[in-house]
Amino acid sequence: MTDMTDIISNFKSNGQAHIFTHFDKLDKVTQDLLIAQASSIDLDEIAALHQTLIARRSEATTMSLDGLEPADFIPLPHADAGRIREWCEATAIGEAALRAGRLAAFTVAGGQGTRLGFDGPKGTFGVTPVLKKPLFQVFAEKILAARRRYDHNIPWYLMTSVLNHSETVSFFEQNDYFGLPADQVHFFSQGFLPAIDSEGRILMSAPGEIALSPDGHGGALRALVRSGSIARMESEGTDLISYFQVDNPLVRCLDPAFIGFHLQRDSEMSSKMVLKSNPEEKVGVFCEQNGKCVVVEYSDLPESFTQARNPDGSLRFASGSIAIHLLNRDFVKRLGGNDGEAKLPFHLAHKKVPHLTEDGSLHTPDSPNAWKFEMFVFDALPFAKNPLVIETSRADEFSPVKNADGVDSPLTSHQDQLRQFTRWLREVGVELEADESGLPRVNFEISPLFADTAERFQKAWKNLAFKPKIGTGVIII
Ligand code: UTP
Numbered sequence: 001m002t003d004m005t006d007i008i009s010n011f012k013s014n015g016q017a018h019i020f021t022h023f024d025k026l027d028k029v030t031q032d033l034l035i036a037q038a039s040s041i042d043l044d045e046i047a048a049l050h051q052t053l054i055a056r057r058s059e060a061t062t063m064s065l066d067g068l069e070p071a072d073f074i075p076l077p078h079a080d081a082g083r084i085r086e087w088c089e090a091t092a093i094g095e096a097a098l099r100a101g102r103l104a105a106f107t108v109a110g111g112q113g114t115r116l117g118f119d120g121p122k123g124t125f126g127v128t129p130v131l132k133k134p135l136f137q138v139f140a141e142k143i144l145a146a147r148r149r150y151d152h153n154i155p156w157y158l159m160t161s162v163l164n165h166s167e168t169v170s171f172f173e174q175n176d177y178f179g180l181p182a183d184q185v186h187f188f189s190q191g192f193l194p195a196i197d198s199e200g201r202i203l204m205s206a207p208g209e210i211a212l213s214p215d216g217h218g219g220a221l222r223a224l225v226r227s228g229s230i231a232r233m234e235s236e237g238t239d240l241i242s243y244f245q246v247d248n249p250l251v252r253c254l255d256p257a258f259i260g261f262h263l264q265r266d267s268e269m270s271s272k273m274v275l276k277s278n279p280e281e282k283v284g285v286f287c288e289q290n291g292k293c294v295v296v297e298y299s300d301l302p303e304s305f306t307q308a309r310n311p312d313g314s315l316r317f318a319s320g321s322i323a324i325h326l327l328n329r330d331f332v333k334r335l336g337g338n339d340g341e342a343k344l345p346f347h348l349a350h351k352k353v354p355h356l357t358e359d360g361s362l363h364t365p366d367s368p369n370a371w372k373f374e375m376f377v378f379d380a381l382p383f384a385k386n387p388l389v390i391e392t393s394r395a396d397e398f399s400p401v402k403n404a405d406g407v408d409s410p411l412t413s414h415q416d417q418l419r420q421f422t423r424w425l426r427e428v429g430v431e432l433e434a435d436e437s438g439l440p441r442v443n444f445e446i447s448p449l450f451a452d453t454a455e456r457f458q459k460a461w462k463n464l465a466f467k468p469k470i471g472t473g474v475i476i477i
Helices: 002-013 028-039 043-055 081-099 135-150 165-174 217-226 229-236 256-264 329-336 377-383 410-427 454-462
Strands: 103-108 156-160 185-189 192-194 204-206 212-214 240-245 269-275 285-289 292-296 319-328 347-351 370-374 388-391
Touching: 002 028, 043 192, 043 370, 081 135, 081 256, 103 135, 103 217, 135 156, 135 165, 156 165, 156 217, 165 185, 185 217, 185 229, 217 229, 217 240, 217 329, 217 370, 217 377, 229 329, 240 256, 240 329, 256 269, 256 319, 256 388, 269 377, 292 377, 319 329, 319 377, 329 377, 410 454
Parallel strands: 103 156, 103 240, 156 185, 269 388
Antiparallel strands: 192 212, 240 319, 269 319, 285 292, 285 319, 347 370
16 A cells, blocks of 8 residues: 555656546556556656756757768678678578577567557568468568578567557467467567656556557667566577567578678677668668767758768768667677666657546547657667678568558568569579569569578579469469
8 A cells, every 4th residue: 555655646746646636436456557557657767858858859959970970881792702702601600600599589579550550569460462471470480491491499589568468479379379389489578658748747548547658679678688588598598689670571580691790790789781772761870980880860860961972973871770680698688787888868759649638538639749758779789899780682681561551561562572582583594574673463472481582492492393383372382
């Protein structure tokens, strides 16, 4: 009882008394849930965030661009014999690490996916051209294929949020973990913060419920530690974490070349980049500043930088971040622990959040009314020893599902998958009619269990006793 009284009076003395306006009318279970939610909120942290990020936002200086240079990166080998050798060496090192069981796959799936507007965790959204396999299944099959190829357990960690945890776990249970051993798939929920209005008042989504939102993909570092995942990795001998987002079906979940370069250069955090498609593309850019690797958000990069060109005419700040990283387990432990050497900064997002008004009715706003706070995983880069950026091909590895339509939508991702499958088939001599963008006239798909890269496709195709004729609806498994 004292606890409950203390919590309520703490909220009252911090200007948040409205949280408990309807408390006496709630049933006991809802009261307990509200108290549990309230007790997990650090009111000092919220007040400080309001003060520094919102109340004084007009004074907020934009990030300093002093000494900002494009970050170095390892380019794709293309036809350069020396580079091809380097990539082959890196691949061999990465494959050895996979065979030794040093890798864990890690998906951040705690986002709300508001832009897609799909009712359910984004990972349950169907993306493949014919079967409409959900994103989770695509990743599961890539991990399953890697387990078979390297003949070793590869645990898969998934970060969910308080808003989608149980739905995500049930989805895996209902689908038998898509063929992966259940004890190798680990879920944990990330941290959260309340949404607040411009005056710093915490918003309620129902009389007994605070409007909570996840603390951003950067919350992964502390959630990996708090959930015991890092301790589990230590006990299992997994020391490298292959990080990817839930929205990109083309991602190579466990890329030996990437792993090999990361190990060769003794990096604590490595990242993949693609060349920006145009100066205005809305992706963060890898830069170097005062000897540190940083990602500068597109909104922070002035036009003089986004438009800057090299003498050969190419874009100067061209390294687009695609949110694929490798993290050393001990680096995550160092940053994500309670006494972590560094706290990642919070960024502000202004969003539409349905909330209770003073008269107790639910208001659904049609313009942004609330502030949310998020950490970004790439803010860990400046703390990493020997951070490394390597290039990958956009066509082969990046086609996220972000929006309901237009760019980065289910349609563009579907088409990019088809183009990739068509390139693989053409490389083994199969003739397929396609338009000038490489999009075939027929709709088919290739399972990640058959192949998930061009090289693997070539091998698997060669071994096929009976070669299917590609037409609409064909599925190569
Ligand atoms: P996005 O930046 O695309 O955000 O997340 P989102 O919340 O999924 O989608 P919108 O902006 O509401 O439309 C990029 C990746 O980071 C994960 C997402 O699940 C996605 O894989 N993420 C994002 C988290 O895991 N937690 C978060 O708090 C935010």
